[in-house]
Amino acid sequence: MSLHDADTQMKHDRQIAYWLFTVAGFVVLMVLVGGLTRLTDSGLSITEWEPIRGAIPPLSQAAWDLAFEKYQQIPEFTLINHAMTLQEFKVIYWWEWAHRFLGRIVGLVFLLPFLVFLLQGKLARHRIAPLLGLFALGGLQGFMGWYMVQSGLSERVDVSQYRLAAHFGLALIIFSWSFWLGLSHWKGTAIRPETGRQVSFAGMLTLFIFLQCLLGALVAGTKAGLSYNTWPLMDGDFIPDGLIEPGTSILINVLENLTTIQFNHRMTAYILLALVLFEFVRRYRTAPGSAETKSARNLFAIVCLQAGVGIATLLYMVPISLGALHQVMAVIVLGFGVFHLHRLRFPIRVSNNIE
Numbered sequence: 001m002s003l004h005d006a007d008t009q010m011k012h013d014r015q016i017a018y019w020l021f022t023v024a025g026f027v028v029l030m031v032l033v034g035g036l037t038r039l040t041d042s043g044l045s046i047t048e049w050e051p052i053r054g055a056i057p058p059l060s061q062a063a064w065d066l067a068f069e070k071y072q073q074i075p076e077f078t079l080i081n082h083a084m085t086l087q088e089f090k091v092i093y094w095w096e097w098a099h100r101f102l103g104r105i106v107g108l109v110f111l112l113p114f115l116v117f118l119l120q121g122k123l124a125r126h127r128i129a130p131l132l133g134l135f136a137l138g139g140l141q142g143f144m145g146w147y148m149v150q151s152g153l154s155e156r157v158d159v160s161q162y163r164l165a166a167h168f169g170l171a172l173i174i175f176s177w178s179f180w181l182g183l184s185h186w187k188g189t190a191i192r193p194e195t196g197r198q199v200s201f202a203g204m205l206t207l208f209i210f211l212q213c214l215l216g217a218l219v220a221g222t223k224a225g226l227s228y229n230t231w232p233l234m235d236g237d238f239i240p241d242g243l244i245e246p247g248t249s250i251l252i253n254v255l256e257n258l259t260t261i262q263f264n265h266r267m268t269a270y271i272l273l274a275l276v277l278f279e280f281v282r283r284y285r286t287a288p289g290s291a292e293t294k295s296a297r298n299l300f301a302i303v304c305l306q307a308g309v310g311i312a313t314l315l316y317m318v319p320i321s322l323g324a325l326h327q328v329m330a331v332i333v334l335g336f337g338v339f340h341l342h343r344l345r346f347p348i349r350v351s352n353n354i355e
Helices: 003-038 061-071 075-080 086-119 127-149 159-189 199-220 249-257 258-286 291-315 320-345
Strands: none
Touching: 003 086, 003 159, 003 320, 061 086, 086 127, 127 159, 159 199, 159 249, 159 291, 159 320, 199 258, 199 320, 249 258, 291 320
């Protein structure tokens, strides 16, 4: 490849990187709006899934009356919100509509530039398949969102915590994949990817952050954050009673026991904090000024900040502002983990010398 061709390819890669970072940013925004939708108990206000026609909200009094009438037929209204007025319904409707509409926008933010880059020949052939896979995950996420909502329309007054965790987990995968591909385009092509224990440990850290996010989704889905609002003790003990209910399996307690769910989320937070501290200290001792040490330091700092937000959210009994901040911070922490892993995996850049 000539110098001119290499320079042209670098410019193309930068354009693609900006696009993928934008997609990842929109996913973060989507998570924030989704968190606000959940915290305002708005997620069941739209009882149908209409991918095309659903983009248009009610535009007449008759349309609003029909939407409200459909909501009045589900258990959340009959058992909890039976005194709700049409004006109150509109508030929760707009939250859910905004969340779904933003999902459509994210799809367009991905698809339209992808088609332009493809027609312009700026996408390397070996990078098309991962991008198509990312788009397919976006479509699956739309279905997963409806599958989650569906669980709260007949026999429950809220959505299944399992489906909520799956919906959130898929959003995290889409974000991580977009961010990873963006970093790959931004940094250029590595001579060879690094392997070994250090890369494996960074990968384990990233997976552990992902696991902690899923445990947080279980807390959110069961409202376990409202059960013990003290820290560092739970009901006066570090290890509270009732972690294992008699006659039930360990797995059921992990997934459905409010005490166990909150306890596990706390313990994994402590473990994660210790792991990222270990990673930072180890790198600081060997190469204090290296780019890898800086990314480990930043990861440790953001985990500490998230821990503080989590504690405050717990102590103040999950106010909407802190609850939403804690959720979106989880995605940001994962982003720092992905960045650290990518820096270790691909430390050598050819098309540019960015550090």
